[in-house]
Amino acid sequence: MTILFVSDLHLDSSRPHITRLFVEFVRDEASQAGALFILGDLFEAWIGDDASDETADQVATALARLHASGVPTFFIHGNRDFLLGDAYARRARMTLLPDGSVVDIEGERVLLMHGDTLCTDDAPYQAFRAQSHTPAWQRAFLARPLAERRAFAAQARAESQRYTRSVDDAITDVNADAVAATLRAHGVRRLIHGHTHRPAQHRLELDGQPAERIVLGDWYEHGSVLRCRSGETSLSRLG
Template sequence: MTTLFISDLHLDASRPHISQLFVDFVHSEATRANALYIIGDLFEAWIGDDAADATADQVAAALASLHARNVPCFFIHGNRDFLLGDAYARRARMTLLPDPSIVEIEGERILLMHGDTLCTDDAPYQAFRAQSRNPAWQRAFLARPVVERQAFAAQARAESQRYTRSIGDAITDVNAAEVLSELRQHGVRRMIHGHTHRPAIHAIDLGGDDAERVVLGDWYEQGSVLRCSGGLTALDAVR
């Protein structure tokens, strides 16, 4: 059977056609999979499990249907939905995994990461990431009224877009040395990540050993899925 990997869907109410594309994907191909791995940024923003959201309800219902078909779904937080918590995971019947995680697929150990920690050249982002992953920061943020959290998220998205336009592409891509470091640290030869929105399969020379870095695509204009079966990988569009 095939194991499916997706990331960077950035689902929200402004793109209902993409939300429906994802629901259709879950109800069709994903029902025949060995497992589905969502490697971050399932949602455009997440301000807490307690915030009402019709798109989140639609997605939770679709993912919960996989559990009913005995297809496990695993989730790694992204930089947009790092506040997604246990309550929503239970609704969607997803299993939360740490970032990074090592999974075994058909006898091979594979390193899964959202990918933002690989972008070490982007110092301002890494500083914000460290701050926002602090449990005290998260408790304080989640204690604020929903309307305040919504305003903060909207402002953060706007600032992120301005910042991204102001810096070069190299800054927002992965650092090659960091990639090698992670592969060696975890003792693996295959890495799968998202975040950069630069889908590709990269061959890597790991000191004489062949390695591979698979970058998942985003779901802004169409879907993108990595299918792993029989030791082979294929990175394809979903329409």
Template sequence: MSILFISDLHLDEARPHIVDLYTKLLGGGAREADALYILGDLFESWVGDDDDSALTARVAQATRALRDSGVPVYFMHGNRDFLLGEDYAVRAGMTLLPDPTLIKIAGERVLLMHGDTLCTDDIEYQKFRTLVRDPDWQRQFLAKPLAERRAFATHARGESRKHTAMAKPEIMDVNPAAVAAAMRAHGVRRMIHGHTHRPATHRFDLDGHSVERIVLGDWYEQDSVLRLT
């Protein structure tokens, strides 16, 4: 058994070498896996399933090829690609997952999350998240012309970079109480998430039990894959 987990690839036409690393993984090592889980932010931004860029077409083709080879691909929305819908998921051969999702690995319950909902100290981001996850907001946004949506995404990325640069480092990470609450609510001893770009394995005591939180790495400079065997 071999299950792969990745997140925070932030695929973008401006970084073609990262796109190459993703397609290389899907055409190579991932073919030997039992499943691939993408836990959010596969793309740097997503403005709608009608995006006709060469990037979205290439990613869909490579991902679909992996699924067609017999390896199921599961996708969970991130904070950058939360608008990715069923139409594109079908094109790419991906199964959409809610955030959070519980799976079983060798009989053990494992909690999967993107991770942004755990960063409860970042009040401004949580307000923004609530706004853009509202179904009415999303319908109105997706009804706009594609060019207007792309311009909005460019502006939003700029504002995000400003917020990250100005915010205190500690509020950009998960809140320990939020982590504990999520693990208790789902009755798990292992959690896997991305978002923070701080890859690590955290082991700690929770209610008398030894538990584990695995944080996936980003793909800004290189690939980063968690393989559970």
């Protein structure tokens, strides 16, 4: 059966047509698949499971129905929704996976990541990531009132957009040496990730052997899905 991979949907109330596209994708194509993997940034922002809204409710309902139909959903946190917790995962019937999980896809060991940790040239982002992924930072943030958390998320999005426009594209892309080191560390030759919003299938050479890095596209204007079936992979636009 086909295995499906998506990432960087960035769902929120400002783009209801993309939420509808995803819900329809889950209801129609994903319901016929063997599994659905979401590799981070399912939501534009996530400030805690206690701050669920209509968009999050729609997604949870769709994914729970997918699980009930016999198709599992696996989720890896992204840089926008790294605070998504067990409570929401239970509602959506998603299985949480660590960032950097090796899974068996049709007999091949494949590494799945969100992809932000590969962007090692982006020092300011990596510094913030290291801080915000500590248990102490997350406990303190989640203890703040919802209004403060929403304001923080809005400010962080605005600053991220300004920063991305101000730096060279190469800074926010993956580092080739980091990719090679990560493949070696996990003992794999195929990597699937998102984050960079640069969909492509890259053929690599790793220690004299062929390797592949597949980058998933974002869902800002339309969908992007990777389909794996019978040893073949297809990365295509949706909607």
